[in-house]
Amino acid sequence: MSEGSRHRIFSRLHAATRQSPESVLQPPAMPIKTYSQKEKIERLKTLMEAMRTEVHLSSAKNWANTVKDILKKREVKSLLYAPRTAVGETLAHHWGNDAGDLPHLIPYEIEIEQLKEKVFTVEAGITSTEGAIAETGALILWPTEKEPRLMSIVPPLHIAVLQADKIHNSLSEVIQKENWPTKMPTNVVLVSGPSKTADIEMTLAFGVHGPKELIVLILED
Amino acid sequence: MTSHQPLDFEKNVSRALNDTQLIKNIKSAMATLVSKRKTIFADETETEQLRILGSALKKKALSNLPQLLEQLEEKCTQNGIQVHWAETTAEANQQVLDIMKSHGATRLVKGKSMVSEEMELNAFLQKHGIEALETDLGEFIIQLNHETPAHIIVPAIHKNKVQISKIFHDNIPDEPYTEDVAELTAIARKTLRQKFYQADVGLSGVNFAVAETGTLCLVENEGNGRLCTTVPGVHIALMGLEKVVEKLEDVPPLLRLLIGSATGQLITTYVNMITSARREGEKDGPKEVHLIILDNGRSKIYADPRRRQTLQCIRCGTCLSHCPVYNRIGGHAYGYIYPGPIGKILNPQIEGLRAAGVLASASSLCNACEEVCPVKIQIPDLIRRIRNESYSKDPTCTIEGHGYKRNPVEVLTWKAWQIINTHPLLNAAGLKILSVLGMKLPKIGPLKDWTRYRTTPELANKSLHELVKQHGVDHE
Amino acid sequence: MHKYPEKPRKVYYYGTCLVDMMYPEAGMAGIRLLQQEGVKVIFPAGQTCCGQPAYNSGFPDEARAVARKQIELFPESNPIVVPSGSCAGMMRHHYPKLFADDPNIDYIKKFSERIFELSEFLVHVLNIKLQDRGDPIKVTWHSSCHALREMGIIEDSKSLIRQLKNVDLIELQHETDCCGFGGTFAVKQPAISAAMVKDKTDDIRQTGAARLITGDCGCLLNISGAMQHDNIRIGGQHLAEFIWERINDQPSTA
Numbered sequence A: 001m002s003e004g005s006r007h008r009i010f011s012r013l014h015a016a017t018r019q020s021p022e023s024v025l026q027p028p029a030m031p032i033k034t035y036s037q038k039e040k041i042e043r044l045k046t047l048m049e050a051m052r053t054e055v056h057l058s059s060a061k062n063w064a065n066t067v068k069d070i071l072k073k074r075e076v077k078s079l080l081y082a083p084r085t086a087v088g089e090t091l092a093h094h095w096g097n098d099a100g101d102l103p104h105l106i107p108y109e110i111e112i113e114q115l116k117e118k119v120f121t122v123e124a125g126i127t128s129t130e131g132a133i134a135e136t137g138a139l140i141l142w143p144t145e146k147e148p149r150l151m152s153i154v155p156p157l158h159i160a161v162l163q164a165d166k167i168h169n170s171l172s173e174v175i176q177k178e179n180w181p182t183k184m185p186t187n188v189v190l191v192s193g194p195s196k197t198a199d200i201e202m203t204l205a206f207g208v209h210g211p212k213e214l215i216v217l218i219l220e221d
Numbered sequence B: 001m002t003s004h005q006p007l008d009f010e011k012n013v014s015r016a017l018n019d020t021q022l023i024k025n026i027k028s029a030m031a032t033l034v035s036k037r038k039t040i041f042a043d044e045t046e047t048e049q050l051r052i053l054g055s056a057l058k059k060k061a062l063s064n065l066p067q068l069l070e071q072l073e074e075k076c077t078q079n080g081i082q083v084h085w086a087e088t089t090a091e092a093n094q095q096v097l098d099i100m101k102s103h104g105a106t107r108l109v110k111g112k113s114m115v116s117e118e119m120e121l122n123a124f125l126q127k128h129g130i131e132a133l134e135t136d137l138g139e140f141i142i143q144l145n146h147e148t149p150a151h152i153i154v155p156a157i158h159k160n161k162v163q164i165s166k167i168f169h170d171n172i173p174d175e176p177y178t179e180d181v182a183e184l185t186a187i188a189r190k191t192l193r194q195k196f197y198q199a200d201v202g203l204s205g206v207n208f209a210v211a212e213t214g215t216l217c218l219v220e221n222e223g224n225g226r227l228c229t230t231v232p233g234v235h236i237a238l239m240g241l242e243k244v245v246e247k248l249e250d251v252p253p254l255l256r257l258l259i260g261s262a263t264g265q266l267i268t269t270y271v272n273m274i275t276s277a278r279r280e281g282e283k284d285g286p287k288e289v290h291l292i293i294l295d296n297g298r299s300k301i302y303a304d305p306r307r308r309q310t311l312q313c314i315r316c317g318t319c320l321s322h323c324p325v326y327n328r329i330g331g332h333a334y335g336y337i338y339p340g341p342i343g344k345i346l347n348p349q350i351e352g353l354r355a356a357g358v359l360a361s362a363s364s365l366c367n368a369c370e371e372v373c374p375v376k377i378q379i380p381d382l383i384r385r386i387r388n389e390s391y392s393k394d395p396t397c398t399i400e401g402h403g404y405k406r407n408p409v410e411v412l413t414w415k416a417w418q419i420i421n422t423h424p425l426l427n428a429a430g431l432k433i434l435s436v437l438g439m440k441l442p443k444i445g446p447l448k449d450w451t452r453y454r455t456t457p458e459l460a461n462k463s464l465h466e467l468v469k470q471h472g473v474d475h476e
Numbered sequence C: 001m002h003k004y005p006e007k008p009r010k011v012y013y014y015g016t017c018l019v020d021m022m023y024p025e026a027g028m029a030g031i032r033l034l035q036q037e038g039v040k041v042i043f044p045a046g047q048t049c050c051g052q053p054a055y056n057s058g059f060p061d062e063a064r065a066v067a068r069k070q071i072e073l074f075p076e077s078n079p080i081v082v083p084s085g086s087c088a089g090m091m092r093h094h095y096p097k098l099f100a101d102d103p104n105i106d107y108i109k110k111f112s113e114r115i116f117e118l119s120e121f122l123v124h125v126l127n128i129k130l131q132d133r134g135d136p137i138k139v140t141w142h143s144s145c146h147a148l149r150e151m152g153i154i155e156d157s158k159s160l161i162r163q164l165k166n167v168d169l170i171e172l173q174h175e176t177d178c179c180g181f182g183g184t185f186a187v188k189q190p191a192i193s194a195a196m197v198k199d200k201t202d203d204i205r206q207t208g209a210a211r212l213i214t215g216d217c218g219c220l221l222n223i224s225g226a227m228q229h230d231n232i233r234i235g236g237q238h239l240a241e242f243i244w245e246r247i248n249d250q251p252s253t254a
Helices: A002-019 A037-050 A063-073 A086-098 A112-121 A171-177 B009-018 B020-040 B044-063 B065-078 B089-102 B114-119 B121-127 B137-144 B161-171 B181-198 B224-230 B248-263 B298-303 B308-312 B318-322 B340-351 B353-361 B368-372 B379-391 B408-422 B424-440 B445-451 B464-470 C017-022 C024-036 C052-057 C060-072 C085-098 C105-113 C118-125 C145-150 C154-163 C190-207 C217-229 C239-248
Strands: A054-058 A078-081 A104-107 A124-128 A131-133 A138-141 A157-163 A187-191 A213-219 B081-086 B107-110 B131-134 B201-204 B208-210 B215-220 B234-240 B270-274 B288-294 C010-013 C040-042 C080-082 C115-117 C137-142 C167-170 C211-214 C235-238
Touching: A002 B065, A002 B081, A002 B089, A002 B298, A037 A054, A037 A213, A054 A063, A063 A086, A063 A157, A063 A213, A078 A086, A078 A112, A086 A104, A086 A124, A112 B181, A131 A157, A131 A171, A138 A157, A171 B248, B009 B020, B009 C190, B020 B248, B020 B318, B044 B065, B044 B248, B044 B308, B065 B081, B081 B089, B089 B114, B089 B121, B089 B201, B089 B234, B089 B288, B107 B121, B107 B181, B107 B224, B114 B121, B114 B234, B114 B288, B121 B131, B131 B137, B137 B161, B137 B181, B161 B181, B181 B224, B201 B224, B208 B248, B215 B224, B215 B248, B224 B234, B224 B270, B298 B308, B298 B340, B308 B340, B318 B340, B318 B368, B340 B353, B340 B368, B340 B379, B353 B379, B368 B379, B368 C145, B379 C052, B408 B424, B408 C052, B408 C060, B424 C017, B464 C017, B464 C024, C010 C024, C017 C024, C017 C217, C024 C040, C024 C118, C024 C235, C024 C239, C052 C060, C052 C085, C060 C085, C080 C085, C080 C118, C085 C105, C085 C115, C085 C145, C105 C115, C115 C118, C118 C154, C118 C239, C137 C154, C137 C190, C145 C154, C154 C167, C154 C239, C190 C217, C211 C217, C211 C239, C217 C235, C235 C239
Parallel strands: A054 A213, A078 A104, A078 A124, A124 A157, A157 A213, B081 B288, B107 B131, B107 B201, B201 B234, B234 B288, C010 C040, C010 C080, C080 C115, C137 C167, C137 C211, C211 C235
Antiparallel strands: A131 A138, A138 A187, A187 B270, B208 B215, B215 B270
């Protein structure tokens, strides 16, 4: 059935382009606004905070401690993490010394079908990022087989670790510079804050379906 | 085609105009959207440059539509996304059903998809014992109330807080009555979380489909789209065939235009790009991804080079927000799934003029829509085209049902108007006669409608032609 | 937006059918303003209608026939001044579309480029300076959608009013909203049109203005008619007539 339809649809489309060919000139691309490294961090922080993200400036040495403090203060009991990523390894390493009032670490290493209840009841998830975009104030999440997709969307608290030198000027720039068309993963997600809606009387409300809270650690070194 | 009740537009308009609460809700919400858009596009020069680019990108993609669709299909298939073609909404519905049946699935969670509304998918699935649950908060609200969306972007905008509170209280068991927006949101989150968990299949729309990489782009603020396209084992994406763009690099400017126009944001909470099903070694994501590409009259619109620009639409909804008619009658009065200016040109072209041609009369041609359309569709020109084809039996007409409105009274009126206005002496004589009759013209037809709300127009004693002659102004 | 010529010796004047029939004094006021600036005004006698009513209603063939007749009346290269944003918009922006398939399209495009609305011509070509001799008055300005969006001249029109030092111009809160005339729209969808003009008259009343000034007679007919129907004692007047009265200290006839 689909085949017949496909044929008929394409017949009409091809006939139309033959009958009325159009040659369209593409105007130049929009200029990419460039920011200095300092401006990138500042702009990203400002835009994300305006969308109710909690942003911490940190370092490679300190971020895990910051995470521990954040989780202890919120009395988070469980944390979903990806053990085979650099973020996951560093995290696990820091957990060793301080079990007590830290959340229980849940590795996301098996298929969701075997871990669904845990993923849906865990209180927080922590992921790395592929980078970020200064122009619009968004993180780039690049899930892999080491760091699954649901980590950043199901738990009510999402913590993201971002290296400051991976903040790009714009989406156009990163697509070009990193040659995305040659290596698109299953899923890329840009994230600019915690989940929100204005569907009720145009009033802003947070935490509809995605995380209620997003915490970003920007590592300046 | 829809399984539609015939549109009684006049009745709908009358009902809407008398619904003061509806109009109050709509006007207030639209004013907010208009203001937000203005703020996010404050730099007029840059905005105009962006619109020119967006328009060109869509036009260029459309000029190569069949090639791009072929490329999209090839890339998607390479990546493991199964592509289906549906000429009609009935076919598309059946394809969704077949996919669900092949998995013995009975529970579907849906992200926002205007195409699915065009298909009347939920009703179809329900007939076949399948629960199709809306997860976007606005869609969720109207589904509880058995309504269709009133606006492309904010489906429940015609309802205020109190009305929504009642809908929740009447339909969601074991939850206390509340008018607090945060609490209402929490109730929705809790209720739908269970549904995401249990769903067999997730469904979404597509904002842009990239031919270069076989990537489906989706924008959203709530996160329900990501959940629908990641949690269940099967993901079905629905798109109109006009949604394909050529390259990944085309997406950023179009995103900026879409999001800025739709919600007045720089970027939505999430921009989701999906290129395949779960790959080897990956732990989550659907194992099966289907893309259903719907025609439903679009290829026929495409065939007419002057109507083709209708397909540039990226479904931002800003034309609705700026339309003085939409602001006074709301979305439901239009009777079809696309309201406002885009609805006035799209519905008649899809459904035929007999069914939906009347919508083209609901415009004062004020141009507010054209002024803000992010991809520069000349909506008023298309409204004129639809009006023309409504009356014309000329064989060059291409819209189904053309000439349906043709009647001797109007045809003769315009012919008489033409004769008078191409014969200046006749015109002068006619004016003289009218100015004498003036106040005594019978209040029938158009004059009756006019004088219901306004005093009768008075013709001057002397026309400008006469004054000009009197004052010795040169004629050449 | 538009390229303006140097001040010409002569201009053509296109009165428009509504001005001809219902507001001829406004038409004359426009002519006098141009003459006063030392420009010779030529009013081709055969002019009737720009064709917009038929064009908008879905009768482009009839519109073309009438439009062609108008174009023939302005053979020389003089600018053509039009006291209506709506008709000026029709002739400048829509004639090229209406005649897109016509063998004479190049000539018609050149014709369209000679079209100017009265306000923009007075401001940008004649650089008119107005001396207000009238008594203090509060007015508000309504721009037709075509003057606003197609011709882009709302600021030109308002700047003329602002030159009159005893005139207090209060802007409408919803200045860019359509008044609901839309030609045949007012009678094809009378209830919606009525809702729109009601909002417009409410907006006008809120300004506290004694008079509504506008550059388009379709809007004027619509809004004045609605105000009169509802016993709202605010006069409506065309911009040209208003200006002429103010600089000549003539009593108001509105």
